[in-house]
Amino acid sequence: xxxxxxxxxxxxxxxxxxxxxxxxxxxxxxxxxxxxxxxxxxxxxxxxxxxxxxxxxxxxxxxxxxxxxxxxxxxxxxxxxxxxxxxxxxxxxxxxxxxxxxxxxxxxxxxxxxxxxxxxxxxxxxxxxxxxxxxxxxxxxxxxxxxxxxxxxxxxxxxxxxxxxxxxxxxxxxxxxxxxxxxxxxxxxxxxxxxxxxxxxxxxxxxxxxxxxxxxxxxxxxxxxxxxxxxxxxxxxxxxxxxxxxxxxxxxxxxxxxxxxxxxxxxxxxxxxxxxxxxxxxxxxxxxxxxxxxxxxxxxxxxxxxxxxxxxxxxxxxxxxxx
Amino acid sequence: xxxxxxxxxxxxxxxxxxxxxxxxxxxxxxxxxxxxxxxxxxxxxxxxxxxxxxxxxxxxxxxxxxxxxxxxxxxxxxxxxxxxxxxxxxxxxxxxxxxxxxxxxxxxxxxxxxxxxxxxxxxxxxxxxxxxxxxxxxxxxxxxxxxxxxxxxxxxxxxxxxxxxxxxxxxxxxxxxxxxxxxxxxxxxxxxxxxxxxxxxxxxxxxxxxxxxxxxxxxxxxxxxxxxxxxxxxxxxxxxxxxxxxxxxxxxxxxxxxxxxxxxxxxxxxxxxxxxxxxxxxxxxxxxxxxxxxxxxxxxxxxxxxxxxxxxxxxxxxxxxxxxxxxxxxxxxxxxxxxxxxxxxxxxxxxxxxxxxxxxxxxxxxxxxxxxxxxxxxxxxxxxxxxxxxxxxxxxxxxxxxxxxxxxxxxxxxxxxxxxxxxxxxxxxxxxxxxxxxxxxxxxxxxxxxxxxxxxxxxxxxxxxxxxxxxxxxxxxxxxxxxxxxxxxxxxxxxxxxxxxxxxxxxxxxxxxxxxx
Ligand SMILES: Nc1ncnc2c1ncn2[C@@H]1O[C@H](COP(=O)(O)OP(=O)(O)O)[C@@H](O)[C@H]1O
Ligand SMILES: [Mg+2]
Numbered sequence: 001x002x003x004x005x006x007x008x009x010x011x012x013x014x015x016x017x018x019x020x021x022x023x024x025x026x027x028x029x030x031x032x033x034x035x036x037x038x039x040x041x042x043x044x045x046x047x048x049x050x051x052x053x054x055x056x057x058x059x060x061x062x063x064x065x066x067x068x069x070x071x072x073x074x075x076x077x078x079x080x081x082x083x084x085x086x087x088x089x090x091x092x093x094x095x096x097x098x099x100x101x102x103x104x105x106x107x108x109x110x111x112x113x114x115x116x117x118x119x120x121x122x123x124x125x126x127x128x129x130x131x132x133x134x135x136x137x138x139x140x141x142x143x144x145x146x147x148x149x150x151x152x153x154x155x156x157x158x159x160x161x162x163x164x165x166x167x168x169x170x171x172x173x174x175x176x177x178x179x180x181x182x183x184x185x186x187x188x189x190x191x192x193x194x195x196x197x198x199x200x201x202x203x204x205x206x207x208x209x210x211x212x213x214x215x216x217x218x219x220x221x222x223x224x225x226x227x228x229x230x231x232x233x234x235x236x237x238x239x240x241x242x243x244x245x246x247x248x249x250x251x252x253x254x255x256x257x258x259x260x261x262x263x264x265x266x267x268x269x270x271x272x273x274x275x276x277x278x279x280x281x282x283x284x285x286x287x288x289x290x291x292x293x294x295x296x297x298x299x300x301x302x303x304x305x306x307x308x309x310x311x312x313x314x315x316x317x318x319x320x321x322x323x
Numbered sequence: 324x325x326x327x328x329x330x331x332x333x334x335x336x337x338x339x340x341x342x343x344x345x346x347x348x349x350x351x352x353x354x355x356x357x358x359x360x361x362x363x364x365x366x367x368x369x370x371x372x373x374x375x376x377x378x379x380x381x382x383x384x385x386x387x388x389x390x391x392x393x394x395x396x397x398x399x400x401x402x403x404x405x406x407x408x409x410x411x412x413x414x415x416x417x418x419x420x421x422x423x424x425x426x427x428x429x430x431x432x433x434x435x436x437x438x439x440x441x442x443x444x445x446x447x448x449x450x451x452x453x454x455x456x457x458x459x460x461x462x463x464x465x466x467x468x469x470x471x472x473x474x475x476x477x478x479x480x481x482x483x484x485x486x487x488x489x490x491x492x493x494x495x496x497x498x499x500x501x502x503x504x505x506x507x508x509x510x511x512x513x514x515x516x517x518x519x520x521x522x523x524x525x526x527x528x529x530x531x532x533x534x535x536x537x538x539x540x541x542x543x544x545x546x547x548x549x550x551x552x553x554x555x556x557x558x559x560x561x562x563x564x565x566x567x568x569x570x571x572x573x574x575x576x577x578x579x580x581x582x583x584x585x586x587x588x589x590x591x592x593x594x595x596x597x598x599x600x601x602x603x604x605x606x607x608x609x610x611x612x613x614x615x616x617x618x619x620x621x622x623x624x625x626x627x628x629x630x631x632x633x634x635x636x637x638x639x640x641x642x643x644x645x646x647x648x649x650x651x652x653x654x655x656x657x658x659x660x661x662x663x664x665x666x667x668x669x670x671x672x673x674x675x676x677x678x679x680x681x682x683x684x685x686x687x688x689x690x691x692x693x694x695x696x697x698x699x700x701x702x703x704x705x706x707x708x709x710x711x712x713x714x715x716x717x718x719x720x721x722x723x724x725x726x727x728x729x730x731x732x733x734x735x736x737x738x739x740x741x742x743x744x745x746x747x748x749x750x751x752x753x754x755x756x757x758x759x760x761x762x763x764x765x766x767x768x769x770x771x772x773x774x775x776x777x778x779x780x781x782x783x784x785x786x787x788x789x790x791x792x793x794x795x796x797x798x799x800x801x802x803x804x805x806x807x808x809x810x811x812x813x814x815x816x817x818x819x820x821x822x823x824x825x826x827x828x829x830x831x832x833x834x835x836x837x838x839x840x
Contacts, residue, residue, distance in 0.1 A: 187412075191410065
């Protein structure tokens with residue numbers, strides 16, 4: 001038990017939480033933007049995986065980590081566009097189309113990896129690049145906090161920055177306003193001449209691009225290679241984080257950190273003598289439990305509020321009528 | 324002789340499901356008038372207006388604006404031509420503010436940001452100009468319907484509407500709000516707007532409008548000056564026959580007790596006693612009305628009686644059986660049927676077809692289902708019979724329920740519920756928001772069922788309805804029964820109002836007569 005607390009209350013653990021939260025956070029922002037527009041994107045997992053591979057291949061070919069990242073983001077956006085095309089133009093169910101993308105990504109990345117480098121499962125023959133880490137001068141020297149906050153991959157900082165950008169985008173810009181309107185009442189948006197399809201396209205493309213950042217981080221920051229199914233469910237955990245975070249940027253950030261913590265925990269606890277299978281289960285178990293608690297609370301809350309509002313509204317209206 | 328400002332000529336619209344919603348309709352508008360478009364539910368009024376607003380596209384016909392042919396391919400085009408529409412179901416985004424809803428789609432900007440300040444000041448300015456008072460920074464979801472409607476009207480005006488289409492604007496309003504709306508519409512007219520006002524409430528049309536076009540069954544029945552026609556004539560043209568809104572019913576012949584409620588208390592989610600220790604009985608062969616301002620416990624009472632909510636304190640017996648712990652299905656099997664207040668949520672599954680909805684409570688009866696498979700032939704026979712008997716206007720039993728008009732949807736509910744030989748009928752606002760024809764029909768059926776020996780509990784916020792239909796009456800205020808009226812004919816509306824507002828209350832002895840012991 002003492003070991004356990006030593007692990008949790010260490011600077012390394014704090015650092016690790018931010019490190020493993022990064023991909024979840026990007027994907028959660030991707031989930032957020034599509035959710036706001038009323039098209040659930042459950043293809044984040046596949047998108048991240050495809051982008052992770054793209055990053056490795058592009059950076060190996062161009063000898064540039066930056067171009068690798070660019071490639072990953074563009075390909076993520078393209079996959080978002082493909083999903084939009086299927087869901088919005090061809091009217092396939094957006095969930096089914098997304099499942100298809102996830103499955104294709106699973107097998108397809110392994111196949112492409114083999115075609116490009118001859119590797120099976122892990123990209124050992126590709127000389128891919130890694131995105132730089134950044135030491136933040138002043139913060140670095142603060143005791144305790146410094147080592148936790150400084151020295152992360154550039155994408156980690158970008159991920160947390162994206163929360164703020166997302167907030168501004170959704171709540172302060174005209175496009176954000178339209179996205180929210182479309183997601184909440186598409187007919188209303190339509191009736192004032194907003195093209196619902198265009199808005200949802202935009203949202204899915206942005207969602208794909210954010211997943212692209214997350215994927216690039218996996219293979220060019222978190223580790224320096226691509227391996228088969230390396231996202232390991234993070235795209236789905238991000239969906240849970242977004243929902244539990246109440247579909248707001250900040251809420252999603254906090255729940256992402258929570259899930260990141262469990263993820264880090266499962267990494268750190270592997271040094272203890274607990275069965276590895278059990279420990280690897282922790283992040284997913286935490287997700288399921290989190291979702292159950294969230295869903296139970298939410299439905300209760302909604303029911304109460306709605307019932308109350310309905311009754312109050314009618315009561316008010318009728319009293320006026322009688323007097 | 325005024326010339327037509329706008330005219331729609333020979334408009335024909337056939338929906339993909341084969342319903343001819345508009346059949347060669349002519350419609351014309353003079354500048355600056357308030358023009359009523361009347362007709363029963365399903366007559367094709369909304370469809371005609373959706374065509375004008377670019378939401379639907381006609382198979383045939385042309386639209387002329389100021390003498391020139393226009394092609395309204397989308398709401399955008401309609402807006403450009405100065406046509407605005409306030410829909411029957413509001414087109415507002417609940418979590419956004421009034422100002423945000425106003426400017427949506429044509430937002431003022433400041434750099435990359437939405438210029439909310441400007442949106443709010445423009446909203447305020449417009450709301451002052453037309454005397455439509457709204458709070459620009461309030462969220463739509465916090466507003467009552469009356470205000471939402473003002474926002475909708477302002478939205479159309481903000482986009483430069485000269486012709487304003489209002490689709491059944493008063494259906495959701497209280498008389499008070501309606502009066503206010505009429506004043507606002509008069510002001511709009513004075514300021515030069517032309518208004519199309521859809522309604523099936525004839526006195527409103529008499530009060531507000533200059534001319535009217537009557538529709539029936541997708542066809543226009545002609546255009547009239549409001550001053551030249553009587554309500555009776557209008558309603559004959561609308562319905563195609565004389566409507567008798569008064570139900571003629573003989574005296575009740577109450578028999579034994581069917582529903583027995585004793586000391587029932589319901590605690591709501593906020594810990595308040597929504598229903599507070601009430602007791603009454605309902606006998607076979609009588610209609611017992613439950614009057615009261617909505618939100619005084621009637622909703623909770625119905626939820627208890629139908630099994631939607633569990634009993635906290637007290638007891639309820641239906642047909643001699645205590646319903647505590649019984650499921651909804653078990654309660655139904657005792658012979659209870661339920662016409663729910665919210666028909667779209669509790670009454671029908673809107674994406675299923677009429678047949679499936681009609682079958683929803685009987686799908687497992689041996690009549691319709693064999694050991695393993697359903698019996699499609701018997702089921703079809705049953706749906707056709709009910710559709711005929713209840714005059715449900717539809718193309719076929721396989722039509723989706725949500726495609727029907729409100730009145731016809733309610734008829735589907737009623738047909739299903741009444742066809743299970745009910746002993747106890749719980750009718751919660753059975754005719755709310757539906758047209759005259761369907762209302763008349765449903766009221767008549769309720770009386771017929773009473774005469775056949777069913778017990779009817781009629782919860783209604785429509786005073787005319789409770790007073791006309793009920794044999795006796797209980798009045799609820801604040802979760803309690805404030806009065807029991809044994810013979811409704813002896814009651815005046817004013818007195819009922821006093822009980823409903825809790826100003827007057829009968830003695831316990833008088834209320835106790837409701838127990839019939
Ligand atoms: N989207 C639709 N698809 C198919 N049928 C429809 C649709 N909308 C309305 N209808 C049908 O067209 C007829 C006219 O409907 P509507 O114009 O809404 O009538 P009103 O507004 O006069 O009540 C009704 O029978 C209705 O069921
Ligand atoms: Mg209509």
